[in-house]
Amino acid sequence: MRRLDPVKHEEKRQEILAAAKTCFARDGFKGLSIADICQEAGISPGHLYHYFDSKDAILDAVGAAALEEGARQFAQLVQSGNALSAIATVIEEAKQRNLRTDFILFLQWAAETHRNPKLAAKLREMSKTTRSILANFLAKGQQNGLIDPTLDPEIAATVLFGILDGVRMMTVRDPKLDMPKILDAIKILVRRFLQPATGASAPRS
Amino acid sequence: MRRLDPVKHEEKRQEILAAAKTCFARDGFKGLSIADICQEAGISPGHLYHYFDSKDAILDAVGAAALEEGARQFAQLVQSGNALSAIATVIEEAKQRNLRTDFILFLQWAAETHRNPKLAAKLREMSKTTRSILANFLAKGQQNGLIDPTLDPEIAATVLFGILDGVRMMTVRDPKLDMPKILDAIKILVRRFLQPATGASAPRS
Amino acid sequence: MRRLDPVKHEEKRQEILAAAKTCFARDGFKGLSIADICQEAGISPGHLYHYFDSKDAILDAVGAAALEEGARQFAQLVQSGNALSAIATVIEEAKQRNLRTDFILFLQWAAETHRNPKLAAKLREMSKTTRSILANFLAKGQQNGLIDPTLDPEIAATVLFGILDGVRMMTVRDPKLDMPKILDAIKILVRRFLQPATGASAPRS
């Protein structure tokens, strides 16, 4: 007598989701077909419906995963070190092909929030969490005298977060930009923004 | 038998394109149908094919228009005044609903460049042009001593451009952010970034 | 410039309905497919949906038509003559193949009313109308002294109507029955049922 194995079920679900993500990255909303996902996942069309109720359900899951993945990666970076170096890391990684692809997937789902309130809520929540992590670091930095105390940590975090999105947008707009130089400029930008104002201000760079 | 009137022909083409843009904004890639565009444009499906060869042709045109529109608006702003106030203007307009919609449309097309080399080239070109305009202003500012001469104008322009994208992404991530406060912070950010380093620097806020 | 022609549209609709009826008679609920109807009607599957919203809409229309047809045929018979001879006519026609087929179609739709309230209402209404026609004849017969005045015309009409259904059920149960003999017996049955009671009752044939 066989029993339902929820672990295997969930594993298969994730496999299918991964296949769907691959297909979505390749084909976008227009070209994505159940048949393609099934081929990619190595299952039959009928079987796919044991794991997902509909194509929309798959898309929602792919979208949610894309948004979560974006936040997760960032949160990991920030939590495992200094916020500023985390920003630098993100910038450096922005050059990598797969991260660029991930960001492009993210863009499509961010746009899709315009039509999908559930996804919109998820994106808002994810962004809030990430911003909070950043804001905490900034607040600590202010206590240590490393960061301009006149800045509102929450607002400054939002701005820094925006800069990260901006950097990643650069690579979408033009993948051939001279990112090392830009990274240096961003570092200057961030330092000047966060640096406390000193009477005898340190020489600038 | 009537003669072809190229002017009227082009007008109609633009009408259809506008209708397609409206439908695309409403329905996205998934839900966009020729029938809907025809209804929106008030013409019959057969007639639409006098103006466009295929659905893809319409989509390409809508995408190209979306990318061009983004650049055009920015160029107008910048050319008609001071670069910094132009940035402020863009930021302030980011709050407006239709600009947010336009940016979401732009996002989808930016993502689509991943699959469409022609669009990718267009986006790269548009971004380059805009960046150059910005770089020119910065260079002039440096000549006038208003802007830190140690900055590479091209790189700094890229960074500022990225900040604009980042600001607009903020409103996509969370439409309820306190944008006026953020705008103030951005102004500080930009000022500190561009400001020439002077021994007796103006007080910092 | 072509105009919508509602007449042609309705004609085509009826053609498709006829094709659907043919297929339904051949295949029943189980085997009925849109593809078959299209082949029978000589149109493409896509085109069928210009005339009907869904397969269910077609089935509903076929069902309604089947119920209406049943009532229409009967009403015509009854209105064009004497009620009793009409019954005889129906009985005689029950032998004919196509009428038997029509009745079998009717049976399926009558059964379907169990699941379809709209159809149920239609069947009830149709039956009511037919019964009323019959009841009127009986009432007139009573005024003329040809029919037992102690009978409630409405109830008697219902019973006679039931007998008609019963006769048609006979041919479904066993198509090889000796219908002429049965017809004679039914005539006796009906005569004895409706005949006024006379003190010196006429010899009973």
Added chain:
Amino acid sequence: MRRLDPVKHEEKRQEILAAAKTCFARDGFKGLSIADICQEAGISPGHLYHYFDSKDAILDAVGAAALEEGARQFAQLVQSGNALSAIATVIEEAKQRNLRTDFILFLQWAAETHRNPKLAAKLREMSKTTRSILANFLAKGQQNGLIDPTLDPEIAATVLFGILDGVRMMTVRDPKLDMPKILDAIKILVRRFLQPATGASAPRS
């Protein structure tokens, strides 16, 4: 290794058949699915195929059972009493909900005989048997002088049987009919039909 237990096997078969009948009554030909039957019967789809070769096999069995059930009930009634009171009983029971449902099931299978010769043979045979039982009673009644001797017992039985179907059709056509009144009329009808013609006939009501 357990041995096959033919008794248990048959019991399970009947359970499944009962489940299938329930589902068929609920969903009809269109909506009936193996999955539903399995859920209703509390077994797995794979297991069902130990008892039936195919869905069609189940349907055939359900159909045969429905036809047999109809005849069986009637035969019981008739055999255990007087034929006329049996008819009255059937009529009275026609009001009951489950009998109405049974008759509707019967209708669908009667219609299905149009496409299924095996079922057609079964229906013919069942009807013949029931008719014979009725005919025997009528013949006995004729010998006892209770029934008009000029009637052909076989034909009269067929007619009475038809009336029963007709009565049941009434409740399908309109469940809100005044059945008690109709029942009285049917009793009059039957009495007048079967009553021997006597010079000094009993008063007619």
Added chain:
DNA sequence: CATGAATGAGCATTCATTCAT
């Protein structure tokens, strides 16, 4: 120029059936 009837390939989805366990 303009229509909308007509097409048919393509798609998501269902479901009877099989089979490894």
Added chain:
DNA sequence: TATGAATGAATGCTCATTCAT
């Protein structure tokens, strides 16, 4: 005996595209 994961052919339906008028 019993399960339910897995299959894949079949089905209803959509929609970009064509064409007679």
